[in-house]
Amino acid sequence: MQVTSRSFVANAKKGLADANLQTALARLSTGFPMARLAAIDRMPEFERLRDDAVAIKDHTLANLDAYLERYEEKVIESGGHVHWAADGQQARDIVLQICRDAGARTVTKGKSMITEEAGINEHLEANGIEPIETDLGEYIIQLRDEPPSHIIAPAIHLSKEQVADTFVAEHTDFAPDRDLTDPRTLLEEARAILRRKFIAADVGITGANMLIAETGTSVIVTNEGNGDLTQTLPKTHIVVASIEKVVPTLEDATTILRVLARSATGQEMAVYNTFSTGPRRPDDLDGPENYHVVILDNGRSDMLGGEFNDMLRCIKCSACINHCPVYKAVGGHAYGWCYSGPMGAVLVPGLLGLAEAHDLPQASSFCGRCEDVCPMRIPLPRMLRAWRTKSYEQGLGSKTSRAGLGVWAYFARRPLLYRPLMRLGVAALAALGAFRGRGRFSWLPLAGGWTTSRDLPVPEGRTFVEQWKRGQR
Amino acid sequence: MKPSNPDFRRSNVLGNIRKSFDNSDKAKSDRFAAVDARIRAQRPNVVPARASGDAKALLALFITQAEQASATTARVDDPNDLPQAVLAYLTANALPPRLKAAPHAVLENIAWSKQPSLDMTFGATLGDDEAALSVAFSGVAETGTLVLHSGPESPTTLNFLPDHHLVVLRTSVLAGTYEAAWSALRNAGNGAMPRTVNWVTGPSRSGDIDQTLLMGAHGPRSLHILILDDKKTI
DSSP: OOOOGGGHHHHHHHHHTOHHHHHHHHHHHHHHHHHHHHHHHTOTTHHHHHHHHHHHHHHHHHTHHHHHHHHHHHHHHTTOEEEEESSHHHHHHHHHHHHHHTTOSEEEEOOOHHHHHHTHHHHHHHTTOEEEEOSHHHHHHHHTTOOOSSSSOTTTTOOHHHHHHHHHHHOTTSOTTOOOOSHHHHHHHHHHHHHHHHHHOSEEEEOOSEEETTTTEEEEEESSSHHHHHHHSSSEEEEEEEGGGEESOHHHHHHHHHHHHHHHTOOSSOSEEEEEOSSOOTTOSSSOSEEEEEEEOTTHHHHTTSTTGGGGGOOOOOHHHHTOTTHHHHOSGGGOSSOOHHHHHHHHHHHHOHHHHTTGGGSOOOOOHHHHHOTTOOOHHHHHHHHHHHHHHTTOSOHHHHHHHHHHHHHHTOHHHHHHHHHHHHHHHHHHHHHHTOSEESOOTTOHHHHTTSOEEOOOSSOHHHHHHTTOO | OOTTSHHHHHHHHHHHHHTTSOOSHHHHHHHHHHHHHHHHHOOOOOOOGGGOSOHHHHHHHHHHHHHHTTOEEEEESSGGGHHHHHHHHHHHTTOOSEEEEOOOHHHHTSOGGGSTTOEEEESOOOSOOSEEEEEOSEEETTTTEEEEEOBTTBOTHHHHSSSEEEEEEEGGGEESSHHHHHHHHHHHTTTOOOSEEEEEOSSOEEOTTTTOOEEOSSSOSEEEEEEEOOGGGO
16 A cells, blocks of 8 residues: 555545545444444443453553463464564465465455455455455455545445445446435445355455464454355455464453443444454354464554553554544545555554654543543543654654744743743734734734634633633632 | 564563563562453452342343344243244244244254244354244343353354344343353363354444444344243253
8 A cells, every 4th residue: 555644735635625524434433433432331440341352452562472472372372373474574475375375366354454454355355366355345455455534434435426436336246326315225236246245255364353372263344244254155265464463361352342342333342353263163154264463563563551551552443533523534544555544544653753753642632532532541632642742752743834834842841931022922812813803803913724614713812821820710 | 583474473572571571580479460360350340230130130130221222122931932932023023934943952852844934944043034033042131131152052143144033032141240151151161162152132233334223233233132031940
C-alpha cells in the first residue's frame, strides 16, 4: 500500500471537500457512539471489566517473551506451525512460501489490519497468487484499490451509489443495467460471488484479535462469518498476528471480548467469536489440514517498555476513532495508511517513524474523548503530546508552524508581556464578536486556515488568568 | 545463520522483545514461573452478575438475549418432537423439507422416519444445503450465545454455509457465563481444545454498505434455536 501520511494536510483538505464522506461521517458520529452508550448502560460492571482488561494486557506485555514462547509450544503441540517475522518483508516472504507450498492459486482473506500493515495482498498478487478480501467492506475497497478508511468499517467513506457503480464496473458477468439501488441487492450480489471464491480457495488468511497462551489458540471476531468461511474451507489456514496479541488464558480472552464488541459497535457480543487451535483432528469432518501462525513484530518491540508501551494494549475496537472530532471531520484516508483516528496518530509514527508521520499527532484538539472511551484506558492524548514534543525536537513540521510556535514560546515564557497581550487580543476579539452579534466567527483576517473548515468561538472577554483571579473557577 | 533462517528469525524477534526486560537467568526464570502459574490458575476476572440466577432465570435470559441478537427460538419438551419442530420451521420459511444434520448422538437417536416427508442426511456440508441442524455444546445466557465446537459430532461447515442454521440447545448444558462454558469444555476434553470453538450470537450480518444493517452477509441468514428441555431425563 502506498503510504501518504506525509500528505496529511492535503489529504485532510480532500476529505473535508468530499460530500459523500461528510454524509457518512455525520451518520457515523451518532451510530456507533449511541450504540456503545446503550450497551454500557446494560452492563453495570463495565468499568471493572475495563480495569481487568487493562491489567491483563499490562501483565502480558511485561512478560511478553514468556507468553509468546508458551503460546508457541501449545500451537506446535496441537499440530500447527509458528513462524516469526521481524518486519513486513519477512512476513510477506513467509506467507508467500506457505501459499506456494500449498500450490495456491487463490487465497481468501478475513478482515485483518496486520495484513494491510504488512502489505500481504500486493506481494501475493505480484507473485501470481490472487488474494480475495471477503469482509464485505474490504471486498468493496479491494475492487476500488483503496485502503480501509476505518478499522472496523473499512468502506465507511463510500455511499451505496458508489458501491453500485463499483459493482457495475467490476462484476462484468452481470447485466450492466441491473437495479442496484437497494443495499440488500448489493449484499446479495457480493454474497453470491464470494460464496464461489470461498469454496474454490486453496489458502485462507486471517488476522487474530487475540492469541491465547494457555491453549495455543487464535481468536477472530466477525459479524459476517466471512472469517470463519475463510479459515474453515481451504486446506491451509494462515493466521497473521502481531506480538502484542497474546493473552494468558481463555478467561482473559473472555474479559477482553466482553469490552471489545460493546466498545466497537455497541453489540453485547459480536455474532461470531471463533477460537482456533491447530489443524483438523483425525476424526473431524471438516476444517483445514494445515495451520500456520505468523507472529509479526514490525516495530512494536521498540515501543515495549517505553513511553509508547501502553499503545500496545490496543484491541483495535475503533471507539477512539468513532469519538474523534478530527476523524469525524477528515475521515480515515487523510491519515494516509491503514490506521486512523487517535490510535492511528499514535501507532503510525511508532511503526513508520516520525519523519513519515509527524503530521498525524498534530491532528488532535486534545479533547480527551479518545482516552475516555478507550476500553483499554490508553492515554492517547499524553502520547500524542509526546510525539509532538519529539517532532519539535527533531526539527520536523512546516517552517510556518515552527516559527509560530517559537514566537508563542517567546511570549509564553515572559508573563509580563504575554498577559497584557492576551488581554488585549481576547478583548478585541470579544468586541468584534459583539459587533457582529454572533457567538462564532466563520471568517477572521489571517485565520483562514482555521475558519475555512470550522468556526472559531468568540472569546467571552476575559482571559483564563483574569477569570481565575476573580475566583470564577 | 542467514536472516531467512527460521531459527534466526525467531531468536531475532524474541531478542528484540527482551531488549526491555531484565534477562539475567534469575529474572528470566522468575518471569517464566510467574507466567506458568498465571496460566495454570485459569482465574476468572470480573464476571457480570446478570447471569447469576437459577436455571429458570438463566433460560429466560438466554431467550431474551438471543432474540435481541435476531435469533429465533422454539421450545421442545421431548427429543422425539424435534422432527416436527424442524419441519414446522422449514414449512414456515417456505423451504424444501431437506436438512443436513450433524451426526450427533442426540440427533441420531431420534426416529426421524416418523416424519417421512423430511429428507435428512448426516455429515458436513459443501455449500449445497439450504438448512442445517446442529447440537450446541453449551449456551451462554449472559448474551444468548451458542457454543459449538468442531469434532466428529459437529462439522463446523454446518454453522456457516447453509442459509438457515437450526441448533438444538439442551437446557441441561445451558451455562450462565462464558467462564462456566469454558469449564465445561475443559472437563469434556480433558483440557484439550477442539480444533475450533464457535461462539454464535444471532445470524450473520453486515453494516458495511451505507451503514445499513443487513442480515445474512456470508453466514446464515437466520439462526433458529430449538431449546430442548432435557432436565427431566438427567
